[in-house]
Amino acid sequence: MRTQAQGGRPRPAHRFVPVVQLLAMLSAPAALAQGAPQGAQLFTQRCASCHSVGEGDRVGPDLHGVLERRDEAWVTRFIQSPGSLIDAGDPVANELLKKFNGIRMPDQSLNDTERASLYAFFRDCAAKGKGACKPSPAAKMGTDATQEEVARGRRLFEGSEPLTHGGPACIGCHDVRGIGVAGGGTLGPNLTFAFARKGERGLTPLLAKLDTPLMAPLYAKAPLTEEEQYAVKAYLADASRDGGKPRQDRDFFYLGIVGLAVALGFIGLVWGPRGKDPHHP
Ligand code: HEC
Ligand code: HEC
Structure with missing residues (x-):
């Protein structure tokens, strides 16, 4: 000392x-x-x-x-x-x-x-x-990612690759331009430009904790691993860089319901073992 x-x-x-x-x-x-x-x-x-x-x-x-x-x-x-x-x-x-x-x-x-x-x-x-x-792998810049890292981030986001600690896929509540067939859920904000909005410095700690009021109960016990945080960040960096206009935020009632069901499922009601079917995250 x-x-x-x-x-x-x-x-x-x-x-x-x-x-x-x-x-x-x-x-x-x-x-x-x-x-x-x-x-x-x-x-x-x-x-x-x-x-x-x-x-x-x-x-x-x-x-x-x-x-x-x-x-x-x-x-x-x-x-x-x-x-x-x-x-x-x-x-x-x-x-x-x-x-x-x-x-x-x-x-x-x-x-x-x-x-x-x-x-x-x-x-x-x-x-x-x-x-x-x-x-820490999560500290690497989102814009420095390889195509594989971006692709993995997308799979994690849409749930075709399960999160290591069992957290729900982001697509249940968030849309990103060009994702999925029906797009993502609307309970949370559209994340197409989340990386541009929050920047490297804003997004890195947020992905480490996912501690906003609605996400905290879901991810407090099932955080993303550092590699997963990085992959998702890389995917979002790629999405926000991708030029064109985002499609209008979707406002379909059922997608809100899907998000809510995801939330409820993880907060309390017991969910069965996670399915492997990528089309039902
Ligand atoms: C493109 C590769 C590259 C990058 C990027 C780089 N370095 Fe180096 N660094 C080297 C090489 C090669 C050497 C060996 C000396 C030489 O050949 O110039 C070296 C040597 C050093 C040394 C001397 C080490 C010793 O044993 O005395 C220090 C200190 C150092 N780098 C610090 C940094 C810091 C701090 C950064 C980031 C801000 C950085 N380097 C970024 C390649 C790099
Ligand atoms: C149950 C729904 C739900 C899930 C699942 C979910 N989120 Fe969220 N997310 C939200 C809501 C709602 C907000 C807005 C803040 C709040 O009310 O908690 C939000 C906010 C965010 C924000 C901040 C956006 C901004 O611009 O302020 C980011 C980034 C984010 N979520 C990323 C993720 C990622 C990455 C995942 C997957 C690992 C995920 N979310 C999963 C509901 C969800």
């Missing part, structure tokens, strides 16, 4: 530190509030295609404990522009370049807030030990 720093003891005299801290506080107040979770998400989105934290080298080196084995200022300079360090003849950067087959890491422009959260994430992982920081 590092509690001494708050004990009011004078810090070691270093003329620049307070000024730098003050500047940092003025220019990026959010940096103080940002933490490891934001850093983890940033890492998944911007770095995980080439790096792991604690799972071994990939295109680039394993970054587990990188702030322990290297000087922080060096890491900051490296991330900003690996190429300039390499070209300037920095020995460590050149050694890494050789070790990683001459592949140059692209420059990563991070603002102070992003860098602070990323470093909080690295330090948190180093403190927890190797293997503690597998990036």
Whole structure:
């Protein structure tokens, strides 16, 4: 525990530190509030295609404990522009370049807030030990999905592939343009543009919890797995990107009833074992 720093003891005299801290506080107040979770998400989105934290080298080196084995200022300079360090003849950067087959890491422009959260994430992982920081699959950007992930999201949404923990298929209450034969239910809002409306940041936590008043009772005990959250997000991202106009929100009474039946079925009335027939989710 590092509690001494708050004990009011004078810090070691270093003329620049307070000024730098003050500047940092003025220019990026959010940096103080940002933490490891934001850093983890940033890492998944911007770095995980080439790096792991604690799972071994990939295109680039394993970054587990990188702030322990290297000087922080060096890491900051490296991330900003690996190429300039390499070209300037920095020995460590050149050694890494050789070790990683001459592949140059692209420059990563991070603002102070992003860098602070990323470093909080690295330090948190180093403190927890190797293997503690597998990036959450749900944190990956919905727009980075493969066609298979989008297709799986659609199957989960319409119930042709059952959800691992037995939650009801979304189509019982939600329509998405182009889904199913009769379209989806209307108890919940049309989700064709949910990804565009809520964005990556709004949708990711919502899919993790599905805790709106009507959905909470259904999914509190049957949450989507992280892979399922991701697949559904990818499907919704794909749907909202898909150009054309959505069809009018359907307002068929019976589809509302289907949704309600789904809800009631899961809230209390006992439902029989889930059928495998994709046409009766
Ligand atoms: C396209 C692949 C790629 C991406 C994306 C990438 N890196 Fe790298 N990174 C590399 C490679 C390759 C190296 C090895 C050095 C070299 O060859 O340039 C490296 C090296 C590093 C190092 C030095 C590691 C050490 O052991 O000293 C750090 C730190 C680093 N990367 C951080 C990041 C961060 C943070 C991000 C995301 C914001 C990121 N990288 C994104 C490929 C990548
Ligand atoms: C029993 C009906 C029902 C089921 C099943 C259901 N939802 Fe919902 N959903 C709703 C309702 C109703 C709302 C509006 C908020 C509320 O009243 O709870 C909603 C809201 C949402 C929203 C927010 C939409 C917005 O723009 O604000 C998202 C996203 C969502 N649901 C996704 C899903 C996903 C993904 C599934 C399947 C895993 C699902 N829902 C299953 C009824 C349902």
